[in-house]
Amino acid sequence: MAMKLSEYAKKLGVSYHTVWRLWKQGQLDAYQLPTGTVIVRDGEQNPQLVHEIACIYARVSSSENKDNLKRQADRLVQYSTARGYGIYKVVEEVGSGLNDNRQKLISVLNDKKFNVLVVEHKDRLTRFGANYIQVLLTQTGRRLEVVNDAANDKEDLMSDFAAVITSFCSRLYGLRRAKRKTEKLIAELQSNSEESCN
Numbered sequence: 001m002a003m004k005l006s007e008y009a010k011k012l013g014v015s016y017h018t019v020w021r022l023w024k025q026g027q028l029d030a031y032q033l034p035t036g037t038v039i040v041r042d043g044e045q046n047p048q049l050v051h052e053i054a055c056i057y058a059r060v061s062s063s064e065n066k067d068n069l070k071r072q073a074d075r076l077v078q079y080s081t082a083r084g085y086g087i088y089k090v091v092e093e094v095g096s097g098l099n100d101n102r103q104k105l106i107s108v109l110n111d112k113k114f115n116v117l118v119v120e121h122k123d124r125l126t127r128f129g130a131n132y133i134q135v136l137l138t139q140t141g142r143r144l145e146v147v148n149d150a151a152n153d154k155e156d157l158m159s160d161f162a163a164v165i166t167s168f169c170s171r172l173y174g175l176r177r178a179k180r181k182t183e184k185l186i187a188e189l190q191s192n193s194e195e196s197c198n
Contacts, residue, residue, distance in 0.1 A: 005030065005038040013090035018074040027081045054085040054145075055114040057105065059093045059124045069094065076118050079147055088114040097127035109133070115142045122146050 003011070008028075009019040022028050023038055030040040058073040060066065069092050080087055093104040105125070108117065117137060122130045125144070134144045 002039050002041050005040055008040040012077060012087055013092065014074055014077045015070060018077055022078065022081050027078075052083070052085040052116050053088045053114045054080045054116050054118045055088050055108055055111065056080060056090045056118050057093070057108055057125060058091070058120065059095065059097065059102075059105075061094075061096050063094050066094065072120055072124070076120060076147065080118050085116065085118070097123050097125075100126075100129075109136065112140060112142075116145050117142060118145045118147065120147050122149070 005019055005023060006016055009016045012019070019028065019040075020038075023030050023040075028040055030038050032038050056073060056076040058069055058076060060069045060072070073090050073092050077087060077090060091104050091108055093102055095102045117125075119125045125133060125146075130144070137144050
């Protein structure tokens with residue numbers, strides 16, 4: 001199916017500028033009409049010829065970094081295209097790398113329509129437990145590809161550190177309250193038990 005370059009960018013979930021650059025670098029199967037419109041031959045190739053179908057996952061910790069999120073996704077699209085991967089979809093998410101309930105990531109992990117998950121850094125996927133995700137992907141015939149193994153920026157790490165402290169504090173105080181409730185419940189049960197014996 002052929003489509004305009006702008007439609008192709010929208011389908012991938014990346015900026016028009018990114019796909020324009022890919023076309024100029026000769027990395028897209030596309031042609032230009034005399035009017036100047038660029039047409040991408042998307043899906044016209046035999047799917048059997050594309051061995052690697054990539055799902056791109058980009059993440060930042062806070063909405064203040066949304067510009068960085070878009071740039072991160074654009075870099076991953078360029079990387080995947082340069083590697084010759086077919087791009088299934090681009091997923092962008094705002095949330096802490098410590099949050100183990102990120103809905104978009106869960107959706108990606110449940111999706112079996114790709115065979116390589118491409119992330120820029122391991123901590124873009126998760127701060128802890130990336131190896132567990134790697135094992136999960138391997139069990140389902142997929143794999144994780146990390147573009148850059150270098151550590152990520154300090155600001156994002158500090159944000160996650162603050163989230164860890166907050167989480168532990170709330171759990172600690174919650175556990176104390178839960179312990180008091182349990183002790184109260186046990187006392188009531190013992191009291192009721194003693195009364196029924198008398």
